[in-house]
Amino acid sequence: xxxxxxxxxxxxxxxxxxxAALGVPLLAGARGSSSTGALLxxxxxxxxxxxxxxxxxxxxxxxxxxxxxxYFEITQKESVAExxxxxxxxxxxxxxxxxxxxxxxxxGRRAVxxxxxxxxxxxxxxxxxGRTPPEHDGYPTDLLLPVGGAATNGHHVGSHNVTVGxxxxxxxxxxxxxxxxxxxxxxxxxxxxxxxxxxxxxxxRDDEEDRLPLPRGDREIPLLIADxxxxxxxxxxxxxxxxxxxxxxxxNDPYRGGVLGDVMLVNGVAWPRAEVxxxxxxxxxxxxxNARRLRLKLDPAPKDGSGLTQIGSDLxxxxxxxxxxxIELASAERYDVIVDFGQYDPGTDVTLxxxxxAGRTVDVMRFRVGGSARDDSRVPDxxxxxxxxxxxxxxxxxxxxxxxxxxxxxxxxxxxxxPFSPDHIHARPRLGQTERWRLASDFHHPIHVHLAPFQVLxxxxxxxxxxxxxxxxxxxxxxxxxxxxxxxFEGYAGKYVFHCHNLEHEDMMMMGNxxxxx
Amino acid sequence: xxxxxxTARAVxxxxxxxxxxxxxxxxxxxxYALQAVFAGQIMAGTFGSLLVHQNTAAFTDMVLVVTIxxxxxxxxxxxxxxxxxxxxxxxxxxxxxxxxxxxxRLMTFHVPLGVLIIVLSFLLARRxxxxxxxxxxxxxxxxxxxxxx
Numbered sequence: 001x002x003x004x005x006x007x008x009x010x011x012x013x014x015x016x017x018x019x020a021a022l023g024v025p026l027l028a029g030a031r032g033s034s035s036t037g038a039l040l041x042x043x044x045x046x047x048x049x050x051x052x053x054x055x056x057x058x059x060x061x062x063x064x065x066x067x068x069x070x071y072f073e074i075t076q077k078e079s080v081a082e083x084x085x086x087x088x089x090x091x092x093x094x095x096x097x098x099x100x101x102x103x104x105x106x107x108g109r110r111a112v113x114x115x116x117x118x119x120x121x122x123x124x125x126x127x128x129x130g131r132t133p134p135e136h137d138g139y140p141t142d143l144l145l146p147v148g149g150a151a152t153n154g155h156h157v158g159s160h161n162v163t164v165g166x167x168x169x170x171x172x173x174x175x176x177x178x179x180x181x182x183x184x185x186x187x188x189x190x191x192x193x194x195x196x197x198x199x200x201x202x203x204x205r206d207d208e209e210d211r212l213p214l215p216r217g218d219r220e221i222p223l224l225i226a227d228x229x230x231x232x233x234x235x236x237x238x239x240x241x242x243x244x245x246x247x248x249x250x251x252n253d254p255y256r257g258g259v260l261g262d263v264m265l266v267n268g269v270a271w272p273r274a275e276v277x278x279x280x281x282x283x284x285x286x287x288x289x290n291a292r293r294l295r296l297k298l299d300p301a302p303k304d305g306s307g308l309t310q311i312g313s314d315l316x317x318x319x320x321x322x323x324x325x326x327i328e329l330a331s332a333e334r335y336d337v338i339v340d341f342g343q344y345d346p347g348t349d350v351t352l353x354x355x356x357x358a359g360r361t362v363d364v365m366r367f368r369v370g371g372s373a374r375d376d377s378r379v380p381d382x383x384x385x386x387x388x389x390x391x392x393x394x395x396x397x398x399x400x401x402x403x404x405x406x407x408x409x410x411x412x413x414x415x416x417x418x419p420f421s422p423d424h425i426h427a428r429p430r431l432g433q434t435e436r437w438r439l440a441s442d443f444h445h446p447i448h449v450h451l452a453p454f455q456v457l458x459x460x461x462x463x464x465x466x467x468x469x470x471x472x473x474x475x476x477x478x479x480x481x482x483x484x485x486x487x488x489f490e491g492y493a494g495k496y497v498f499h500c501h502n503l504e505h506e507d508m509m510m511m512g513n514x515x516x517x518x
Numbered sequence: 519x520x521x522x523x524x525t526a527r528a529v530x531x532x533x534x535x536x537x538x539x540x541x542x543x544x545x546x547x548x549x550y551a552l553q554a555v556f557a558g559q560i561m562a563g564t565f566g567s568l569l570v571h572q573n574t575a576a577f578t579d580m581v582l583v584v585t586i587x588x589x590x591x592x593x594x595x596x597x598x599x600x601x602x603x604x605x606x607x608x609x610x611x612x613x614x615x616x617x618x619x620x621x622x623r624l625m626t627f628h629v630p631l632g633v634l635i636i637v638l639s640f641l642l643a644r645r646x647x648x649x650x651x652x653x654x655x656x657x658x659x660x661x662x663x664x665x666x667x
Contacts, residue, residue, distance in 0.1 A: 022630075032626045401563035440563035461569050478623065480561050482568055 034356035036443040036479075036502060037258025037291035040239060043232040046263060047085050049271030050366040056221060057201060057267055060101035069110040072103055076198065077118045084263070084270050087234040091197035092119055098268045099224045099288075100182070100200025105173045107206035113182075116166040117144045121245050123193070126185035127202055128332060128448070129315055129473045131175045134494025135161055137450055138169075140187035140511070141422055171202075174491075176316035176384075176471075177209040179222065179284045179334045187420075188249030191259070191290050191503035195238050197268075199224065199288055208384060209317060215282040215338065215377040221274075225296075225364060226288035227261030250508055256411065257443065258291025258504045264354070266365045273366045277373035278342040282311075285337060287329040290503040293444060293476065295355035296364065297326035302343035309379055312336030313470030315453050317384035326355060328467055330446035330476035332501040335467070338379050344369045386470060389455045389486040394436035398427055402477070402500060402510060403442035413500065413510035420499075420511040427514040429489040438484050441477040445505065448474040450496040451516065454487040474501055493518040535596030536649065539588040543602075543646040546585060546609070547639040549578040554636060557629075575617055582610040598649060605642060609635070 062070040079096030083089045094100025105111045117123050122145050126138030135142070142161040149164045180202040184193035201222045214220075231237040239251045239259065251259060263270050287294050298307035306323035314334050327335050344350060352364040405414045412419050415426065429435050429452075436457065439447055456468035456475055460482060468475070477483050499511035553574055559567035589602035612635055619628040 026626070026630060030626050032624075399563075399565055403563065438565045440565065442561070442563075461572050479625070481623075482560070482563075482565055 032479075033444075034295070035258065035260060035291055035293045036445075037260040037504070038254040039260045039262060040229040040237060040255060042230040042237065042262050044084075044087070044230055044234065046360060047270060049360075049363050050273040051085055052269050052272050054221075054223075054272035054274040054365060055267050055269055057097070057099045057102045057224070060095070060103050069112055070105065072111060072113045073116070074100065074113060075116045075118060076123055078120075081197070081268060083228065083265055083268055084230065084234070087230070089230065089234050089236060091236070092193065093197045094182075094200050098197030098199070100198070102200060102222060103182070103202040105171070105202065105204050107173055107175065107177060107204055109173055111171040111173055111202075113169045113171070114166055115144060115169065117146050119146060121189065121193070122146065122186055123198070124185040124187075125169055125182055126450075127169070127171055127180055127182045129178055129180040129334075130171055130173075130202075131451060131453075131491045132169075132171055133492045134451075134496060136169045136171065137496060138185040139422075139495065140185055140190075140420075140497060143186065173204055175204065177204050177206040178314070178316040179203060179286065179312070179336060181224070181286055181288070181332075181334070187422075188507050189245050191251070191507045192238050192240050192243075192245055194288075194503055195228065195259070195290060196236055199226070201284070201286070203284075212317075212380055212383060213376065213378050214311070215280045215375075219277070219279060219377070220282040220284070222284040222286065223266050223365075224268075224286045224288040225294060226265045227290075227292045227361060228263050228265055229259075229261040230263065251504055256504065256508065258502045260292050260361075261289070262360050264357075264361055264364050271363055271365060273368060275370055276341050276367045277370050277375075278344065278346055279373045279375035280338055280340045280342065280377045280379070283337050283339055284312075285327070285329060285335045287331050287333050289331055291331060291505075292361070293328065293330050293356055293446075294364075295326050295328045296352055297355060298339065299351045299353045300344075300348070301325065302340065304343065307339060307343075308335075309338040309340075310335055310467075310469075311338055311379060311383055314473045315471035317386070318470045319384055319386040320382060321379050322466065322469060324466060328356075328476065330444065330474065330501070331503065332446060332448055332474045333472075333476065341367065341369045342372055342375060346371045389434060389457070389488065391436065391457060391486070393434040394486055395433050396427075396429065396435045397438065398435060399438045399440070400426070400512070401440045402445040402447065403440075407509070413505040413508050415510060415512045418512075419509035422513065424513060425495070425515050426498075426512040428517055429487070429514060430517050431489055431491065431493060434486055434488050436484055436486055438482065439475070439477055440482045441479065443479050444502065445477045445510070446474050446501040447477060447498065448501045449485075449487060449498040449514075451491055452487045452489045452496075454485040457484040457486050459483050489516050492516065535591045536598060539585065539592040539598070539602060540643075540646045540649075542581060542585040542588050543606070543639070543643045546578060546581055547636075547643040549574060549581065550632075550636045550639045553578070553632065557632065572620075575613070575620070579610065579613055579617070582606060582613060586610065592649075602642075602646070609638060609642065612638070 063073050064071050074094045077096045079093050080088050081091045091098050122143040124138045145164045147165040182202050184198035229237040239255045241248045241250050301307050306325045308324045310322045348369045350367040407419050453471040456464040493516050495515045499506045556567050556571040586606045589606045592598035
């Protein structure tokens with residue numbers, strides 16, 4: 001046995017110390033982060049999962065209709081909801097519910113939505129994915145002030161498009177069938193307002209989609225997945241600098257990178273369960289989280305392996321279905337998928353899980369599969385015609401870098417080094433033209449472009465990922481990733497925004513303007 | 519005293535067998551250091567640098583393959599040491615792992631391994647230049663070197 005000298009002991013101690021100093025942080029951070037943000041823990045005991053039934057947001061009937069238009073009315077108000085079983089939680093809701101009521105429009109039929117604001121703060125409504133004239137798109141300073149008029153502290157109201165009490169939003173709906181959603185979009189305060197409940201679905205249907213033998217009726221379910229955190233008194237917990245949302249915007253550290261909740265809500269209920277037939281279902285998945293990215297899959301997987309057959313993206317049907325074992329969704333992205341529960345034995349519990357989660361955020365919801373049932377639906381091999389934009393179609397190329405930077409002594413989120421200003425225009429595309437935007441990021445930045453649909457051309461040095469296909473309005477960019485998109489500008493002339501849909505980043509200035517020219 | 523011409527003739531080819539290994543291992547070190555430059559540009563949002571980073575990785579691997587041949591040559595017939603014949607393939611192995619980590623976006627390992635590879639490649643180049651040339655192994659070559667100095 002070798003002799004243990006002082007020298008060899010010291011040497012081994014030294015080597016062990018260096019090994020630990022390098023190895024512990026290397027292994028502890030080995031997985032990296034699937035989302036940019038910090039976990040905000042709930043302060044009450046969280047319930048067991050899968051206790052309450054999955055609700056379906058009610059469809060909102062028009063108050064009237066004429067030959068070309070459906071008229072809807074929504075009141076934005078404070079209310080109380082049971083997000084956790086037995087816990088009363090104050091929310092802000094469209095018609096007082098979270099998610100808000102689902103609006104359903106038909107392609108080509110104008111929707112006019114009257115919003116009445118009885119909340120204590122100004123609001124702005126944006127129809128996400130809508131091809132909407134600029135004055136109705138929910139520009140961040142186009143405020144709808146509360147009924148009676150309230151202070152607009154904390155805002156620079158640089159817009160002439162400010163209304164008091166109520167206003168109409170006009171949506172021409174001249175676009176393909178798709179899963180759109182509407183949510184608050186007020187400058188500097190979008191994240192806390194959406195966190196409190198200002199989000200809902202707006203579906204567009206059309207003849208092309210109606211002709212397909214897809215699951216419908218009870219077997220078509222929109223799922224708004226959102227993480228939230230709760231304070232000890234059952235209220236929604238959020239680290240606002242000013243919780244009245246009328247003063248200083250932003251969040252306290254360490255949440256500047258994004259707020260991640262520890263409770264998974266689906267359609268406003270924590271970890272719900274749903275009884276389903278042994279048949280095909282159409283699930284319209286929406287990542288309604290402020291900052292959390294999701295990787296969703298079914299556990300157990302069906303017998304043939306790939307449980308999620310994607311038929312649509314943010315802006316409607318794909319040309320052909322794509323089968324996925326799992327789907328990654330960044331904030332605001334939508335995936336329209338078919339799940340065939342007929343692949344499972346009756347009585348099977350199938351959990352929708354989030355591979356990117358940890359602890360309580362792994363489980364999302366559970367389906368209990370019933371007996372096999374009559375099912376006339378199927379997924380056709382061809383769903384729609386989707387023209388593929390080519391690199392050569394682009395007449396202009398623009399570089400946009402999304403990153404964290406120091407601005408006047410404060411750290412903020414910038415685009416090409418500039419914080420959001422309503423007066424700075426990054427791009428002036430001509431209507432009818434296609435542009436190539438090269439996007440680069442430092443952290444996870446899901447980039448959303450208003451008005452104009454786009455296709456992903458490349459990701460890194462390769463082509464689009466398995467989840468990048470079809471027409472999109474939001475693209476998930478990962479840390480130090482470069483993504484090229486081809487944007488087709490059409491519709492209306494005017495000023496629109498594009499921004500990071502990590503809502504904390506959006507509120508902290510990661511937004512820019514483009515002005516479409518006729 | 520001038521070297522015995524016969525010995526010098528026997529030694530000179532062996533010295534030439536060392537030079538490619540020295541030059542190529544130096545080139546590898548420079549290429550790896552350049553990779554850090556391109557990585558910095560990717561992080562700064564410079565479009566195109568990712569492709570350059572990827573192509574440089576592929577080129578470096580090709581240079582490494584040639585360096586393996588050079589390492590063999592400096593041993594046989596160069597009469598140099600055996601360790602480069604093992605060290606260069608080992609570096610190529612690390613490089614392959616590094617490529618995999620990069621393509622898989624496993625940055626938590628890609629960046630530290632990159633730093634390690636740069637350190638190792640500089641150590642390799644340094645040792646390549648410090649190697650006693652096979653020619654120096656003979657008394658006549660030693661004299662020749664001291665005569666130059």
